[in-house]
Amino acid sequence: MVLSRPPPGGLGGAFDPTLQLLHQAVAAFNAGLWAEAERFARQVLAVRKNDPSALNVLGGAAMNTGRSEAAVPLFEAAARGQPRNPFIAFNLGEAHRRAGRFREAAGALRRAIQLKPDFAEAHAYLGEAYRALGRSDEAEAAYRRALAIQTQLPTALMGLGALARKAGDLELAARFLGGARDALAGQPSRARACSQLGELLLDLGQRPMALAALDEAVRLAPEVPGYWRQLAHGLRDSKVAPEGAVFRETLLALFSRPDVNPRGLATAALVVLRRDHGFDGLLDAISADPGGVDRIIAERRASVVGLLADPVFRSLMVATPIPDVAVELILTSLRRDLLLEAADASPTTGAEDLDLICALAQQCWLNEYVYLVTPEEEVALEALQAASAHWDDDEMRWRAVALIGCYLRLDHALGAANLPADPPALLTALLRQQITEPRVERELATGLRSLRPVQDPTSRAVQVQYEENPYPRWTRCGLGEPTAFRNVIAAALPHLPASELPAVASPRVLVAGCGTGLETMRVVTTYQDAAVVALDLSRASLAYGARKLGEYGIQTVELVHGDILDVAHLGERFDLIESFGVVHHMADPERGLTELSKVLKPGGLMRLGLYSELGRAGVVSARGLITARGYDADSSGVRQLRREFMTDGNLAPDLQGLLSPVSDFWTTSDCRDLLFHVEEHRFSLLQIDDMIARVGLTFLGMEPRHGPDLLRFRAEYPAVSSLRTLRDWHVFEQRHPETFGETYRFWLRRA
Numbered sequence: 001m002v003l004s005r006p007p008p009g010g011l012g013g014a015f016d017p018t019l020q021l022l023h024q025a026v027a028a029f030n031a032g033l034w035a036e037a038e039r040f041a042r043q044v045l046a047v048r049k050n051d052p053s054a055l056n057v058l059g060g061a062a063m064n065t066g067r068s069e070a071a072v073p074l075f076e077a078a079a080r081g082q083p084r085n086p087f088i089a090f091n092l093g094e095a096h097r098r099a100g101r102f103r104e105a106a107g108a109l110r111r112a113i114q115l116k117p118d119f120a121e122a123h124a125y126l127g128e129a130y131r132a133l134g135r136s137d138e139a140e141a142a143y144r145r146a147l148a149i150q151t152q153l154p155t156a157l158m159g160l161g162a163l164a165r166k167a168g169d170l171e172l173a174a175r176f177l178g179g180a181r182d183a184l185a186g187q188p189s190r191a192r193a194c195s196q197l198g199e200l201l202l203d204l205g206q207r208p209m210a211l212a213a214l215d216e217a218v219r220l221a222p223e224v225p226g227y228w229r230q231l232a233h234g235l236r237d238s239k240v241a242p243e244g245a246v247f248r249e250t251l252l253a254l255f256s257r258p259d260v261n262p263r264g265l266a267t268a269a270l271v272v273l274r275r276d277h278g279f280d281g282l283l284d285a286i287s288a289d290p291g292g293v294d295r296i297i298a299e300r301r302a303s304v305v306g307l308l309a310d311p312v313f314r315s316l317m318v319a320t321p322i323p324d325v326a327v328e329l330i331l332t333s334l335r336r337d338l339l340l341e342a343a344d345a346s347p348t349t350g351a352e353d354l355d356l357i358c359a360l361a362q363q364c365w366l367n368e369y370v371y372l373v374t375p376e377e378e379v380a381l382e383a384l385q386a387a388s389a390h391w392d393d394d395e396m397r398w399r400a401v402a403l404i405g406c407y408l409r410l411d412h413a414l415g416a417a418n419l420p421a422d423p424p425a426l427l428t429a430l431l432r433q434q435i436t437e438p439r440v441e442r443e444l445a446t447g448l449r450s451l452r453p454v455q456d457p458t459s460r461a462v463q464v465q466y467e468e469n470p471y472p473r474w475t476r477c478g479l480g481e482p483t484a485f486r487n488v489i490a491a492a493l494p495h496l497p498a499s500e501l502p503a504v505a506s507p508r509v510l511v512a513g514c515g516t517g518l519e520t521m522r523v524v525t526t527y528q529d530a531a532v533v534a535l536d537l538s539r540a541s542l543a544y545g546a547r548k549l550g551e552y553g554i555q556t557v558e559l560v561h562g563d564i565l566d567v568a569h570l571g572e573r574f575d576l577i578e579s580f581g582v583v584h585h586m587a588d589p590e591r592g593l594t595e596l597s598k599v600l601k602p603g604g605l606m607r608l609g610l611y612s613e614l615g616r617a618g619v620v621s622a623r624g625l626i627t628a629r630g631y632d633a634d635s636s637g638v639r640q641l642r643r644e645f646m647t648d649g650n651l652a653p654d655l656q657g658l659l660s661p662v663s664d665f666w667t668t669s670d671c672r673d674l675l676f677h678v679e680e681h682r683f684s685l686l687q688i689d690d691m692i693a694r695v696g697l698t699f700l701g702m703e704p705r706h707g708p709d710l711l712r713f714r715a716e717y718p719a720v721s722s723l724r725t726l727r728d729w730h731v732f733e734q735r736h737p738e739t740f741g742e743t744y745r746f747w748l749r750r751a
């Protein structure tokens with residue numbers, strides 16, 4: 001926004017009150033005081049009806065307060081008064097552009113350039129208008145003219161970055177955006193350049209630089225939620241984290257946000273914790289000698305105490321399962337010691353201690369009591385439960401309650417009637433998590449709509465598994481800004497021609513096998529104006545989802561209990577079906593897919609996640625071992641197997657990946673889902689190709705886990721048609737077996 005030159009004539013000479021008002025209007029405008037500028041400008045216009053400068057100020061104030069439509073006639077009137085003023089022409093163009101009228105914007109900006117050929121901003125914004133009109137070549141020429149006049153003009157640099165990105169030249173795009181960021185030193189819009197640059201660098205696989213840029217965007221503009229989410233996205237399962245002490249504070253802030261899934265932050269938090277040499281040494285020593293954990297804890301007590309008190313560590317404990325063997329072994333030992341000490345009936349209670357026990361109980365609930373329990377602890381736990389019910393000292397009883405919550409869900413372990421009155425504030429979160437919320441879920445489960453009782457024997461067995469262990473247990477999720485259905489598909493499948501993009505504005509979406517609602521939350525916050533039905537076999541999972549959706553104020557989802565095999569009983573058809581990690585758990589996945597495809601509208605889309613035979617090689621070998629050793633497919637089998645894997649110094653190489661922080665190893669439901677599932681099918685891409693052809697579905701495209709993999713595929717298969725050819729993806733996968741991980745994610749369409 002550029003104001004015209006000050007009106008002719010100074011303040012000297014005969015006193016002109018109107019001119020004085022005009023100067024005040026301009027001064028207020030330049031100070032960003034829009035309401036004041038508007039008031040002065042209106043006072044001028046009350047005397048001089050068509051004063052172009054006052055109209056220009058008024059238009060500028062309107063534009064800067066989000067009223068670009070209202071600004072247009074004001075600038076037009078100003079331009080009639082001063083037709084040769086390039087700044088007014090520029091403002092008119094910018095108002096048109098912000099109002100989304102790019103053709104008119106381009107006309108006014110060309111006029112500004114005609115009047116002042118060296119007007120760099122006008123060239124740059126003309127580039128913006130052309131870019132919005134899809135006239136990329138003209139946009140590039142306009143940006144380059146702007147840069148010829150002003151070499152570091154940020155708008156032009158960012159525009160060229162966007163063009164390069166669109167053309168697929170991410171390296172060039174990153175160079176332009178880096179230039180824009182540098183040119184914006186000290187200016188508020190630097191945050192936007194950092195955010196765009198960070199996103200691009202992530203796509204390029206340059207995570208440390210990307211994180212530095214995204215971290216800076218958050219620091220420059222902490223009020224923008226999107227920057228926090230981008231940073232969280234960049235940090236997801238990251239083994240690197242931005243340097244500097246300030247990042248600890250950023251991380252703590254991320255942990256407390258309702259729009260960020262803390263689970264994705266765990267690895268970065270561990271990186272930050274390990275920057276302390278004492279913690280690093282402690283965790284390394286235990287990883288190298290898991291059997292020696294008690295000795296190492298005794299030798300490095302100061303580090304253990306420091307770690308347990310660290311705010312980042314405490315945030316981890318109450319927010320997400322901690323995916324680290326050494327941490328798990330420390331917490332398992334700590335829990336044992338606390339229990340045995342308490343069972344000795346000589347507890348010395350300190351407030352700080354109770355806080356730690358509560359955090360430990362929350363961690364254990366989050367990981368669904370996956371830590372190993374020794375027979376000695378089982379005895380002590382029973383004794384503590386029996387004894388504490390008779391203790392008179394409330395403080396001691398509450399401490400016992402917190403300790404019991406480290407081993408058993410409190411709603412199962414104690415009736416509410418057994419609890420003393422007035423819990424201490426330290427227990428609030430724990431009691432909510434383990435007593436109040438499960439009670440709410442039990443109530444919600446009774447009100448669910450049901451299709452009909454589950455008939456299929458495999459579905460029934462799967463149902464039992466997920467009633468016992470709803471998957472996944474989550475606390476907070478990443479949120480996005482919902483976008484028009486068509487635009488989401490265009491972004492996910494950029495190779496689809498416009499004619500193949502869906503035209504429907506308010507899609508009906510089915511989440512088939514929705515689990516505990518995490519996937520449903522993603523669907524709701526992805527597709528604008530979507531009406532969502534979420535179906536699952538497990539009432540416990542649905543109830544968990546119902547509670548969480550309620551917490552987020554989501555009312556556009558209908559949760560339905562039932563089998564995919566009965567999906568026709570829903571009595572409706574959908575524009576989109578999302579189903580991740582479900583169909584491969586059916587006795588006959590092809591039949592499941594057929595039933596789903598029948599409830600898709602013609603031309604409807606499906607986004608599917610199916611297990612990969614290649615990606616799950618480690619799982620297959622673990623399952624062989626589980627059968628050979630006879631582990632039970634329940635929580636005790638899960639615990640035993642995990643402990644064996646964690647302490648086996650000679651774990652076979654193909655099993656080592658199971659212990660990775662991003663593996664489904666760290667909670668009971670995850671691990672049961674990963675290694676002990678009652679029914680599991682795995683596929684190659686060729687098998688999927690055959691299956692979807694038989695069902696009558698067309699393949700539209702894959703979603704590799706990482707952006708750079710897509711670039712690599714494009715480099716090896718330049719023809720656009722390859723993106724839509726599963727056989728090409730299959731050959732690519734043979735060369736790059738790590739591309740998809742355990743689960744293929746891809747898009748289909750019904751003919």
Ligand SMILES: C[S@@+](CC[C@H](N)C(=O)[O-])C[C@H]1O[C@@H](n2cnc3c(N)ncnc32)[C@H](O)[C@@H]1O
Binds near residue numbers: 466472579582585
């Ligand atoms: C691994 S979980 C995935 C949950 C969710 N899609 C996600 O990604 O978070 C599989 C879910 O599918 C559900 N499921 C499995 N077979 C099903 C069937 N035949 N009909 C409906 N739901 C099913 C299970 O109850 C379970 O909640």
